[in-house]
Amino acid sequence: MDPEKPSVDRVGKDKSEPEIGASDAGKSTPSEKSLVVDVEAQKGTSGPVQGTEEAPPTQQITYILGWRLHLLTLAICICGFVTNVEVSIVSTSLVTISDDFHSFKDNIWIVSAYQVxxxxxxxxxxxxxxxFGRKKILIIGLVIFIAFSAGCGGAQSMTQLLVCRAFQGLGASGTFAVPTVVFYEMIPRTKYPLYSALIFANVILATVVGPLLGGAVDNDSTWRWIFLIQIPLGVVALAIIVLILPMKFPYHGSSSSTATPPNSLRSSLKKIDYIGAILLLAATFIIVTPFLEVSIDYAWSSATVIVLLVFGGLLWPGFVLWEWFVSRTKKLGHLEPFFPFRFFHNRLYMGIVITSILMGIPATIISFEIPQRYQVANGLTPLGAGIRLLSFVCAQPLGSFMANAIAGATKMPPLFILLAGTALQILGLGLMTMLPSSGAIPGAQYAYQAIMGWGCGLTFSIVMLITPFTVEAKDLAVATSSVVQFRLTGQAIGLAIATGVLNSDLSSKLSGLLSTSQLQSLLRDISIVDTFPQNLQESVGEIFGKAYNLNIKVMIGFAAAQFLAAGLLWRRPQLSIKHKA
Structure with a gap:
């Protein structure tokens, strides 16, 4: 059968889609009848947002069926796996990589060059x-990711590695963003809870496997394989996308009378909001950079750090004002803003965005700092450090499945699940601050990590589940990607803040214990601590442990702030996702 024209039953509104509405409402919905959905008909159940832009012509989304659905689900899972495992797999190898290139002070850029x-x-x-279409852009993203994964594996210097990591992150961005949109468009909303749990569990699997795989490779082979193993997986996903995903997805089932005429390359290029793209990129990069460099190459009071912070702080309001200008100016009506200004009038969606910024910070710090802490302060191997993170990462899919099951099968408002997850995060972090800064690792830390991971699973999953119900169908791609982007922006900024706090604390406390040359050498190559006398090694390890504990206390503040952000989702009656036959 031609993948461009899969079989369908009929055209019309998908009456099986779950609503998001009052928790005490009792509307029943007919069982699923159709496989092709009128995009305009969806707007009544998706929480439309008022704006000035004109709606696009009516088009019909055609769902993917049968073995094609299974193969595309596999490809989406692979895309989510390789892009997320690439974040966590380096966490247990940072020390080895930075020691190999004699640049411990730059090791955070191995993570941040990719994440930014x-x-x-x-x-x-x-x-x-x-x-330009889902398929074309996804293929380009996958090719870039695969090519620069090979480049990272072959890097001969820290500079080469960081450049390749930056381009690998560029490809990973497309490899994750576009499949996320495809996921929401290839199935009806009645299947969102089940598939959301599956996709999130896949992301958590990547998080689980990453530190273990990185530690195992680090112990038994060269660190270069942590990048090279992405290539065969990426090729499999690329082959499935090329062969199975229809070129005009998700409108490949639309009749010629309803389908939008294909745009020429020139007219498509004219739609791109180049200024908005530049402002968004510059704002993200410039605000993160000073936090990464402070206390190593620059002080907080240095002109470089101050200028970057001020300039970065101005770029974000500049981006917002530009998007408002594009949305309201008729002369620029041909441009499609990257973040439509009508989103700012949607209180529910903005609550999701702000919550996303905050909720990724504590989880990221735990994922990266716990393995490093166990290696530096407790003297464990990379594999041993990765194993001791398992309770945290394994608890996250449990929270995800619970969130989706409760939201899909009951009338419990998603807000309550979100608040419960936030409370668990704070509890887990608070308990982790009680861990000793050095010496033996108590068994209770596994329970503390599990509580934290459970809370992260609840919050991450519920935010992604409710996002499609708070915006119009035409905004689905930008809305879902924005949630992920702002979550990752929060992670990058949080990681940068944590690095700045860690470096500041280490510099102030170690300066009285080590000479200037010893301190500089330690920040370049952490393995040099093994050359210190035994008593000095223990003192340095304890200082590192206390610095990591300080960072966890900072993370409690970010977790608590989620309560305030979640308040934007409050309404009477509360929102709920209902499935009724």
């Missing part, structure tokens, strides 16, 4: 897929 480009381009990739 990964984060900054998510909305851009999603918007480009709106303009």
């Amino acid at each position: 480009t990964y984060t900054a381009f998510l909305v851009i990739w999603a918007k480009l897929s709106d303009i």
Whole structure:
């Protein structure tokens, strides 16, 4: 059968889609009848947002069926796995990589070079897929990711590795953003809870496997394989996308009378909001950079740090004002803003965005700092450090499945699940601050990590589940990618803040214990601590442990702030996702 024209039963509104509405409402919905959905008909159940832009012509979404659905689900899972495992797999190998290149002080850039480009381009990739088509843009993203994964594996210097990591993040951004949109468009909303749990569990699997795989590779082979193993997986996903995903997805089932005429390359390029893209990229990069460099190459009071912070702080309001200008100016009506200004009038969606910024910070710090802490302060191997993170990462899919099951099967408002997850995060973090800064690792830390992971699973999953119900169908790609982008932006900024706090604390406390040359050498190559006398090694390890504990206390503040952000989702009656036959 031609993949461009899969069989369908009929055209019309998908009457099986769950609503998001009052929790005490009792509307029943007919069982699923159709496989092709009128995009305009969806707006009544998706929480439309008022704006000035004209709605696009009516088009019909055609769902994917049968073995094609299973193969595309596999491809989406692979895309989500390789892009997320690439974040966590380096966590247990940072020390080895930085020691190999004699640059411990730059090791955070191995993570951030990837995360900054990964984060900054998510909305851009999603918007480009709106303009040029899902399939074309996804293929380009996968090719870039595969090529620069090979480049990272072959890097001969820290500079080469960081450049390749930045471009690898660029490709990963498209490899994650576009499949996320495809996921929401290839199935009816009645299947969102089940598939959301599956996709989130896949992301958590990547998080689980990453530190273990990185530690195992680090112990038994060269660290270069942590990048090279992404290539065969990426090729499999690329083959499935090329062969199975229809070129005009998700409108490949639309009749010629309802389908939008294909745009020429020139007219498509004219739709791109280049200034908005530049402002978004610059704002993300410039605000993160000073936090990464402070206390190593620069002081907080240095002109470089102050200028970057001020300039970065001005770029974000500049981006918002530009998007407002594009949305309201008729002369620029041909441009498609990267973040439509009507989103700012949607209180529910903005609550999701702000919550996303905050909720990723504590989880990211735990994922990266716990393995490093166990290696530096407790003297464990990379594999041993990765194993001791398992309770945290394994608890997250449990929270995800619980959130989706409760939201899909009951009338419990998603807000209550979100608040419960936030409370668990704070409890877990608070308990982790009680861990000793050095010496033996108590068994209770596994329970503390599990509580934290459970809370993260609840919040991450519920935010992604309710996002499609708070915006119009035409905004789905940008809305879902924006949530992910702002979550990752929060992670990048949070990681940068944590690094700045860690470096500041280490510099102030170690300066009285080590000479200037010893301190500089330690920040370049952490393995040099093994050359210190035994008593000095223990003192340095304890200082590192206390610095990591300080960072966890800072993370409690970010977790608590989620309560305030979630308040934007409050309404009477509360929102709920209902499924009724």
